[in-house]
Amino acid sequence: MSAAPFSRAWLLSNAPASRRQAAWGRRYQGWLAFRRNPLAMAGLIVVLVLLLAAIFAPLLATHDPGVQDLANRLQPASAAHWLGTDELGRDVYSRLLYGGRITLGMVVSVVILVAPVGLVIGCVAGYAGGIWDRILMRVTDVFLAFPRLILALAFVAALKPGVESAVIAIALTAWPPYARLARAETLTIRRTDYVAAIRLIGASPTRVILRHVAPMCMPSLVVRVTLDMASIILTAAGLGFLGLGAQPPLPEWGTMIATARRFVLEQWWVPVIPGVAIFVASLAFNLLGDGLRDVLDPKQR
Template identity: 85%
Template sequence: MSDRASPLADAATATAALEPIAPDAVPEAAGAPPPPQAGAASGRRAWLLTDAPASRSQAAWGRRYQAWLAFRRNPLAMAGLGVILIMLLLILLAPLLATHDPGIQELGNRLAAPSAAHWLGTDELGRDVWSRLLYGGRITLGMVVAVVLLVAPVGLLVGCVAGYAGGLWDRLLMRVTDVFLAFPRLILALAFVAAMGPGVESAVIAIALTAWPPYARLARAETLTIRRTDYVAAARMTGASPARVVLRHVLPMCLPSLVVRVTLDMSSIILTAAGLGFLGLGAQPPLPEWGTMIATARRFILEQWWVAVMPGIAIFAASLAFNLLGDGLRDVLDPKQR
């Protein structure tokens, strides 16, 4: 009886050896990652972090979320982002947070020390320094935003056209760029403002005319690499025009580097705008621009230090925050830093 059962048992054993084994029945190999547990990543996070996105939109949002996770691991970059958001919130809510009208003068209370009535003291005309800082941030940071909105598209377009077209266009556009780069930014801005007359609008135009060449240089360097890629060649083979190739395929690939450069350059734009105001060529009194506030209070810096130090701290904090934010974005967006 046992002799007849032995062949049947051997056949059953061989059949079981050929059947597929459930994954959860196999012990983890040495060094192999454990299988994903049910419920470990669910909902929106699982949808963003999936390795097999179902659409281009899901893949794009997944890349953005992963970039945010990498950016969040940088404490200095998060600190810079926090300072910038706080500053923007303060200046947007300036009418609600200001304790006094920034233009009202109280000559009987001039150069008062910080107190409960005037949190950061008063200036030489009795105006509240805290209120003037809030409204001055609107002017200073507004000038920075206006300059960026003007120079970033111009520099990006000039650099991409020069790098993609090459030949005569490249030489012509880059020689114009070299002319602007040959002069220090502040000196050239002073010359433009002197020609146009002092004022906020003149300062914005002058800074914009001197700030676009570095963006053009960066975009051209990126384009020289991108135009040799296979997908650009495939787009040309399908009959895409040069304008379409530049706008749809080259420009988007240059944006990450441009965003990093713009963020890092915002600190120098702030310093240039404040410098023009300090020299009397930017915002004019009684506008509460940070550079103008320092210029009018510099003769009191030894005795009534708060009048000049407070706007100086605001300029320093804004410049440092943008630098920290730019470093964090460079680590996330620049593939060479990964």
């Protein structure tokens, strides 16, 4: 008697009856391998908690993040203000939740912009070769020649300070590693027998790249994106700290540190708490990326 669909026996069957069963079986085995890594699971849980806290910030916040109460400025943690108040009497806990919306929203926006661009450029360069490969990779080398934060500062200065400018600047500096990775994967994939067979039956280069090459590059790209999120968070916070990212009174984590840095010795909780949030988010994404690399990267198996 056959096992029920999506049951454990169905997912772990050694003789899958369909491509769908085989695909879901591979995903389930990958999840089991990922679950055996306690640090990766800790990273996943922290990332999910941060994302849920950012999404449901209006429900979780105890105060309006923009309301000032100068009579209660720089107060330590209490029952009324769980993480204290800042220099204008605003609730630090509520601002931290809403700041997560801005910081993590910037990270997600950058990833949505740069991952497809890097994937397409890398796949086209690796598959086409020749003059296209040289042109695209030289452009990539130009962007890689400058430190990311310095190049982002230059782009923001050319635009104007703000969240949108910071997202565009980080995106313009973050795509080259993805292009390099996709190109390296494509150079290997294009020499495989199944790609040669697809070309023999008349598939166009565009179809080969979109349907057969790009999906094979996705696991490595997902790992790279997850590991790169920590540096994107630091770059976004760095731009906010320097006054070129989110502008006050927006409660972005880097901006919160910048406006409160003069209180670090006396009222330490005001600048330290958003710094801890940046550290925890960066560490969680690194742990998650390491776990995904162990599962998705064939070289790690």
